[in-house]
Amino acid sequence: MKVQNRRVISLLKIFHEKTTLVTSRYLAQVLNVSTRTVRSDIKELNDLLKTSGACIESKPSQGYRLRINHVKEYESFRRNLMGGYVGANIVPQEKNDRISFIIAHILLKSLHKKVVLQEALADELFISLSTLKKYLSEIKNSLARFGLTLETDRSHGVRIVGDEAKIRYCISEYVFSRNDLVDLSKNPFFATIFPAEELDVLKEILLKVVLKHNIHLTDVAFKNLLIHIIITLSRQDAENTVEYKQEEQKKLECSSYFRVAEELLEHIRQEVGVNIKNECYYLTQHFIASRKYIASDHVVQDCRPLLDEILRKIKQDTGVDLSEDEELISGLTIHLLAAINRLKFNMNIHNRILSDVKKNYPLAFEMAVLAGEVIEKEEHVHSNENEIGFLAIHFGASLERNRYNEEGGKTAIILCGAGLSTAMLLKAKLQRTFGSMLQIKEVMTSRKLTQSILDQVDFVFSTVPVNGFMSDKIIYVDSILTKKDLEFIHYRIKNESHSSIDYEQLIKRELFFQRLDANTVTDVLEIMTDRMMEKGYIDQKTKESIFARERLSPTGMEGMVAIPHAMENYMEDAAVSTAILSNPIMWHRVNVQIVFLLSVPKAYYKMLEPVIWKIYAKFVEQDGFHRMEKKRTFEELIDILREP
Incomplete structure (x- = not known):
């Protein structure tokens, strides 16, 4: 199913997750458009839903909601729709999509050695040159996390500059990291870079080498390897080669995968007619990072000190002891071997389920944040949010097993x-x-x-x-x-439990902001943490931990809500400060107007997950946001959280 309006996809996602009526005003705030545009998009979505077993119902003066008449038909429609967005071939309407579009556009042009002129780019996006320049300043921030810079001048146009390996990782994320994680033929960018026949040849070569050497790869790992081979072939000029220090070269040459990479490149030379033998170190690195490790005795022994320190840190800060979970230890050992290699080589990895992990497994994610701290300290590497999200999966599985x-x-x-x-x-x-x-x-x-x-x-x-x-x-x-x-x-085929938390005791009246004036995330956190310190609910160390936690992984969520909190907290009592902002602000990549600042000490750490779930259920899935936006009172807040 082909859909050219990305907002229609976003609308369905919101309605799919909401269990109550939502107003056009709320939708307009979330999507950053006018209410008139929202009504137009809902009409477009309803046209698509006509034969899907569902529809968007309108309740006068109340709002809209999704009504599902036939579950099976609707689920089939939804999955087809989510896979049918053709945004790569059209001009995106949303700001964040436009920024991603521009970055991908510049990267693709670089693969074809074409200049991107600002005037032409503005014309293609149907925006003014001044608007494009505003986008370019934000694009610089997006590229900074890859260690890349954006350069602009009249003769060379707009181009991305930096270390070749980092440019390739950026291409991997912005051009290839889409929903078609397994079936590469569905990615529209491949057709612009490689003919289908050559893509099939490369897939066959890689599969042949992998099977011959009995290398165990997941479907996604296989796809990622293929992507980096394609990127390597596209940037085969001498000036675009990834350089390695002599020490790094020796280390890679000692790996059994160096011979595998050599064999792979020889097959490519013979069957595709392109010689990229100078990229052997680069592909060896990707083989090492992609392989599935076997938890042999010596591997477990080598990794055990790091694992022990991670589990000790988690027990110390959360009170949860996972040291007896052998399945966790085995899985984490295998994962860490690959993850640490990626981090040492500054290899980014796209985590498409990151937001779902943060939303559904908040306690596991916080454990992963603590693990990331330990890894940075012990292995002298810089962790990132994507890797933390993958670590959280292991902790989430452990917590589920124990329940x-x-x-x-x-x-x-x-x-x-x-x-x-x-x-x-x-x-x-x-x-x-x-x-x-x-x-x-x-x-x-x-x-x-x-x-x-x-x-x-x-x-x-x-x-x-x-x-x-x-x-x-x-x-x-x-x-x-x-x-x-x-x-x-x-x-x-053919249950759910709730913990009993006294929200009136937890949510403090003296920490409630009925209308907080602030323009940035830092401003919001400064005002709220200062009030909490003044009232004795947190100390300076906890305040610093709140800011450190926010830098590591932003806490803004869908539905105009953010839930910041500390990584380390040794206060005596749990407390929550709540602020309703006068106007929405951009919290990393989402709009936020209600902020719940949690102070949850170690003694109460198991409270963290049900509290976050409760806030999400009431203020994102249900109508808590609208009720608070209208009344803005502490009493209304408590009433919402008391409800089952």
């Missing part, structure tokens, strides 16, 4: 393209949610599925496309199971 683990009932297998850790998290959450109703028989890649296996189970839960099989048993789910996914699975 519930029972087999029986209907049988199922899990197909996952993103790796064993993601699959194990899916398994743990399914077992926790459905208990004896569902037994997970096996976890595998989509390539291993056969008709015989399909016949032996009741369900197949897949996060990747399953080609060659037509069966009602196959249920597509997000890599991080969402509430809607669980509801649909429950609908197909």
